[in-house]
Amino acid sequence: xxxxxxxxxxxxxxxxxxxxxxxxxxxxxxxxxxxxxxxxxxxxxxxxxxxxxxxxxxxxxxxxxxxxxxxxxxxxxxxxxxxxxxxxxxxxxxxxxxxxxxxxxxxxxxxxxxxxxxxxxxxxxxxxxxxxxxxxxxxxxxxxxxxxxxxxxxxxxxxxxxxxxxxxxxxxxxxxxxxxxxxxxxxxxxxxxxxxxxxxxxxxxxxxxxxxxxxxxxxxxxxxxxxxxxxxxxxxxxxxxxxxxxxxxxxxxxxxxxxxxxxxxxxxxxxxxxxxxxxxxxxxxxxxxxxxxxxxxxxxxxxxxxxxxxxxxxxxxxxxxxxxxxxxxxxxxxxxxxxxxxxxxxxxxxxxxxxxxxxxxxxxxxxxxxxxxxxxxxxxxxxxxxxxxxxxxxxxxxxxxxxxxxxxxxxxxxxxxxxxxxxxxxxxxxxxxxxxxxxxxxxxxxxxxxxxxxxxxxxxxxxxxxxxxxxxxxxxxxxxxxxxxxxxxxxxxxxxxxxxxxxxxxxxxxxxxxxxxxxxxxxxxxxxxxxxxxxxxxxxxxx
RNA sequence: GGCCAGUUGGUGAAGUGGUUAACACACAUGCCUUUCACGCAUGCAUUCACGAGUCCAAAUCUCGUACUGGUCACCA
Numbered sequence: 001x002x003x004x005x006x007x008x009x010x011x012x013x014x015x016x017x018x019x020x021x022x023x024x025x026x027x028x029x030x031x032x033x034x035x036x037x038x039x040x041x042x043x044x045x046x047x048x049x050x051x052x053x054x055x056x057x058x059x060x061x062x063x064x065x066x067x068x069x070x071x072x073x074x075x076x077x078x079x080x081x082x083x084x085x086x087x088x089x090x091x092x093x094x095x096x097x098x099x100x101x102x103x104x105x106x107x108x109x110x111x112x113x114x115x116x117x118x119x120x121x122x123x124x125x126x127x128x129x130x131x132x133x134x135x136x137x138x139x140x141x142x143x144x145x146x147x148x149x150x151x152x153x154x155x156x157x158x159x160x161x162x163x164x165x166x167x168x169x170x171x172x173x174x175x176x177x178x179x180x181x182x183x184x185x186x187x188x189x190x191x192x193x194x195x196x197x198x199x200x201x202x203x204x205x206x207x208x209x210x211x212x213x214x215x216x217x218x219x220x221x222x223x224x225x226x227x228x229x230x231x232x233x234x235x236x237x238x239x240x241x242x243x244x245x246x247x248x249x250x251x252x253x254x255x256x257x258x259x260x261x262x263x264x265x266x267x268x269x270x271x272x273x274x275x276x277x278x279x280x281x282x283x284x285x286x287x288x289x290x291x292x293x294x295x296x297x298x299x300x301x302x303x304x305x306x307x308x309x310x311x312x313x314x315x316x317x318x319x320x321x322x323x324x325x326x327x328x329x330x331x332x333x334x335x336x337x338x339x340x341x342x343x344x345x346x347x348x349x350x351x352x353x354x355x356x357x358x359x360x361x362x363x364x365x366x367x368x369x370x371x372x373x374x375x376x377x378x379x380x381x382x383x384x385x386x387x388x389x390x391x392x393x394x395x396x397x398x399x400x401x402x403x404x405x406x407x408x409x410x411x412x413x414x415x416x417x418x419x420x421x422x423x424x425x426x427x428x429x430x431x432x433x434x435x436x437x438x439x440x441x442x443x444x445x446x447x448x449x450x451x452x453x454x455x456x457x458x459x460x461x462x463x464x465x466x467x468x469x470x471x472x473x474x475x476x477x478x479x480x481x482x483x484x485x486x487x488x489x490x491x492x493x494x495x496x497x498x499x500x501x502x503x504x505x506x507x508x509x510x511x512x513x514x515x516x517x518x519x520x521x522x523x524x525x526x527x528x529x530x531x532x533x534x535x536x537x538x539x540x541x542x543x
Numbered sequence: 544g545g546c547c548a549g550u551u552g553g554u555g556a557a558g559u560g561g562u563u564a565a566c567a568c569a570c571a572u573g574c575c576u577u578u579c580a581c582g583c584a585u586g587c588a589u590u591c592a593c594g595a596g597u598c599c600a601a602a603u604c605u606c607g608u609a610c611u612g613g614u615c616a617c618c619a
Binding site: 035036037039069070071072074075137141144152155157158159186188201206209210211212216218219221222223224226228229232233248249250251252253254276277279281285286287288318319322323325326329347348349350351352353354356357359360361367407412413414415416443472473476489503504506507508510511512517518519520521522523524 | 544545546547548549550554555556557565566567568569575576577578579580581582611612613614615616617618619
C-alpha cells in the first residue's frame with residue numbers, strides 16, 4: 001500500500017491541495033493579523049498585540065485581519081467571538097477582513113473562524129500523508145505518560161520523537177486495521193531533524209539567534225479532527241497572505257516547528273515578530289499579567305473604572321515604543337497613528353504595567369477634553385455603571401456640562417479626574433438631590449453660630465447673581481475684614497497677631513457650607529452654577 | 544533540568560565605544576493661590592546585577608557567575 005492510498009483511506013472526499021491553493025491567490029499588500037482564542041474576556045496583552053498589528057497595517061497602507069482561533073473546543077466560551085469583535089470596535093481597531101458575527105464575515109480569504117476551516121486543513125494534511133511526512137498515531141494518553149516517565153528516568157529529552165515515535169513504524173496494513181476497528185487516532189507530523197540540528201532564526205524583535213531544530217513528531221490533527229495551533233497557524237497565515245506575524249513572545253520557542261512545517265509543504269516562510277508579554281510587579285515578583293490573578297489583565301476592568309479607551313491606547317502606545325511619549329507630548333493634536341511605530345524599538349524584555357503611569361496619562365487626556373465630549377463619555381459610562389447618576393446628569397444636561405467645564409478648555413486645565421468613575425466624587429454636591437446626609441469638613445472655624453453668621457452675612461450683604469470674578473474676589477475681602485480676618489495671605493503673614501485668621505479661613509467656611517468638603521474646584525464657579533436660591537436653601541441645612 | 548531572552552534610580556525607561564547617564568511617573572521642599580488640583584522652581588543613580596577581560600576610553604564589546612522571565616501538551 002502506498003502513501004497515496006493511505007491518504008485516500010484517511011481522507012475520503014477531501015480536496016486536493018492544488019485546488020485549495022488556487023482559491024487563495026497571492027497578494028502583495030502588507031498584511032497583519034490578530035488571532036485570538038475566544039476563551040473569555042480580552043486580556044490587556046491581547047489588546048496590546050492587536051493594537052500593534054493594527055497600527056503597523058495602517059502605517060504600511062496594508063490590511064488588518066481578524067482571525068478566530070477556536071480549535072480548542074473545550075476552552076471555547078459562549079459569546080467569546082462576539083466579545084472579541086466588540087472589544088476591537090470599542091477601541092477603534094477596525095479590521096479589514098474577519099468575522100462580523102457568527103455567520104457573516106468580510107473578506108474573500110476566509111472563513112476567518114478556524115473551526116469552519118477543517119476541510120482546508122485536511123487538504124494540507126492529506127498532502128503530507130501522501131508524501132510520507134504525516135502519519136496516524138494511535139498511542140493512548142496513558143502510553144504517552146509512561147513514555148514521558150521512562151524518558152525522565154533515562155535522563156533523555158522527553159517527547160514523541162525519533163525512535164520513541166512508535167507509530168512511525170506502523171505498517172499501512174496495521175494502520176488500516178486499527179482504523180477499521182475504530183481506534184481513535186491523531187495525525188502527527190514526521191520530523192526529519194536530528195537532535196543535534198540547529199536552525200537560524202530571524203525575528204523583528206529578538207533579531208537573530210540560533211535555536212535547536214524541531215525533532216518532535218508533533219500532533220497536527222487532533223482526535224476531534226481539528227488542527228493544533230501550530231498547523232493551523234502555518235496554513236492560515238500562508239493562505240491569508242500574512243506578511244508579518246506579530247504574536248506573543250511565548251510562540252518564539254516553537255518557531256522551529258513552524259519553520260519545518262512550512263518547508264515540508266514547500267511554502268515560503270513568513271516574517272515574524274515575537275513581542276514580550278506585559279508584566280506586573282506583584283510584591284516584588286515580576287510576572288506575566290494574569291487574567292486569573294490581576295484585575296488589570298482584563299480589558300473590561302478599565303471600562304469599569306472608566307479609563308477612556310483613547311487613554312488606554314495612548315498608554316499601550318507608550319509601552320510599545322517608549323519614544324512615543326515624547327512625540328505625543330509635542331503632538332497632542334495629532335492622531336496616534338501618525339507616530340512612526342517601530343518594531344526595532346520594542347524592548348526584548350516585557351514592559352511592566354504601571355498603574356500610576358496609566359492614571360497619569362488618563363488624567364492628562366481627560367483634562368484636555370472639551371466639556372461636551374467629557375459629558376458624552378460620562379453619559380456612556382454612567383448609563384452602565386451608575387444609572388441613578390445617569391438620570392440626574394441627563395435631566396441637568398446644561399448644568400452638568402457647565403460643571404465639567406470649570407477650569408477646563410483653558411491652556412492649563414484642572415487634572416482632577418483620572419477616570420470617568422471618579423468624577424461623581426468630585427461633583428456630586430453640585431446637585432441639590434444629592435446634597436443631603438452631610439458630613440461637613442469644617443476647618444479652623446468650627447463654631448456653628450459663627451459659621452451661620454459668616455454665611456448669612458455674605459449671602460445677604462455681598463453676593464448677587466451675575467457678580468464678576470473680580471467683584472467676587474473683592475467681596476470676600478470685605479467679608480473677611482468684617483469678621484477681623486486678614487484680606488490677603490501676604491497681609492496675614494506679615495502681621496499674624498493683628499488678625500483672627502486669614503481670608504482662607506473665611507472662604508473655607510463658605511466652601512464647606514456649600515459643598516461639605518474642604519477641597520473643591522473654584523468656589524466662584526460653584527456659587528455661579530448653584531445660584532442664589534440654592535445657596536439660601538443650603539443655609540437651612542446647617543446644624 | 545534542557546533551550547532562548549533579559550538585568551540601568553522608588554517606578555516605567557532612554558542610551559549600541561567618549562553624554563553633566565535623557566525623558567516621564569512617583570516622592571520631597573519652596574513659590575503662586577479663595578481650598579484643592581494645575582503651573583513654575585529646586586532636589587532625588589559619582590553610577591548602569593556581580594566578577595574578570597579587550598581598549599587611550601565600557602552602561603555600551605567578550606567570557607564567567609547570579610538572578611528574573613519565557614518555553615518544553617491531542618491549550619492557544
